[in-house]
Amino acid sequence: MEFMLDTANLQAIERFTQAFSINGVTSNPSILKKEGKIDLYAHLKKIRTMIGMEKSLHVQVVAKDFDGMLKDAEAILENVDREVYIKVPVNEVGLAVIKELKKRGVNVTATAIYTQIQGLLAIHAGADYIAPYYNRMENLNIDPQFVISSFAEEIHRTNAKTKILGASYKNVAQVTTSIDCGAQAVTVGVDVVEQFFAHPSIEKAVEDFAHDFEEIHGVNQTMSSKLSM
Numbered sequence: 001m002e003f004m005l006d007t008a009n010l011q012a013i014e015r016f017t018q019a020f021s022i023n024g025v026t027s028n029p030s031i032l033k034k035e036g037k038i039d040l041y042a043h044l045k046k047i048r049t050m051i052g053m054e055k056s057l058h059v060q061v062v063a064k065d066f067d068g069m070l071k072d073a074e075a076i077l078e079n080v081d082r083e084v085y086i087k088v089p090v091n092e093v094g095l096a097v098i099k100e101l102k103k104r105g106v107n108v109t110a111t112a113i114y115t116q117i118q119g120l121l122a123i124h125a126g127a128d129y130i131a132p133y134y135n136r137m138e139n140l141n142i143d144p145q146f147v148i149s150s151f152a153e154e155i156h157r158t159n160a161k162t163k164i165l166g167a168s169y170k171n172v173a174q175v176t177t178s179i180d181c182g183a184q185a186v187t188v189g190v191d192v193v194e195q196f197f198a199h200p201s202i203e204k205a206v207e208d209f210a211h212d213f214e215e216i217h218g219v220n221q222t223m224s225s226k227l228s229m
């Protein structure tokens with residue numbers, strides 16, 4: 001599994017990279033908006049410095065037409081670095097852009113995927129990652145499990161290099177279900193990452209162990225103190 005952070009918040013990236021071996025950071029204009037009026041490229045470069053060149057950084061184009069999207073892509077590659085994965089929404093123009101970017105040897109993440117046909121076409125166009133929007137699909141009564149499984153089958157059947165990057169999660173079960181359905185990668189926002197260890201039994205176990213240790217060895221004793229049983 002590849003695990004990515006779906007945030008552009010520098011503190012969150014710093015915090016979670018201590019605990020998790022992340023594979024990358026994903027963003028979109030709405031995620032970047034949460035950081036306020038930032039100097040866009042300086043901010044993205046800071047993220048790159050924090051995660052290093054060996055992790056993937058995904059940045060989305062904003063233009064809606066073919067030439068505009070290609071110009072956006074070129075600006076991102078120029079101003080951040082040439083390893084960035086350019087995120088392109090999968091519609092008719094987006095697919096043409098994906099094909100063109102792949103012809104130019106650019107890393108591409110096909111995004112805003114709600115339907116089976118969008119993902120299948122993006123695999124066919126040679127996208128490196130395809131990002132199905134799990135929670136948004138559920139909201140629309142589209143079955144994300146069926147759709148992700150079908151992408152996994154298609155990738156297997158055609159020996160495609162594309163990886164499924166599950167996105168738009170609102171709870172932990174959606175993340176683990178995506179992986180069960182064959183997603184090779186997931187990108188998870190801060191609110192859901194914070195739920196990973198929110199189960200009360202985890203904290204209770206830690207507290208109980210500490211309490212039992214303290215009862216035998218006394219308060220303020222640690223494993224590195226001189227201890228007797």
Ligand SMILES: O=C(CO)[C@@H](O)[C@H](O)[C@H](O)[C@H](O)COP(=O)(O)O
Nearest residue numbers: 006026027028109111131167168187
């Ligand atoms: O597509 C990717 C990664 O490629 C994500 O950054 C993706 O844009 C986000 O997960 C979604 O837009 C967030 O969706 P939501 O939380 O607003 O439903």
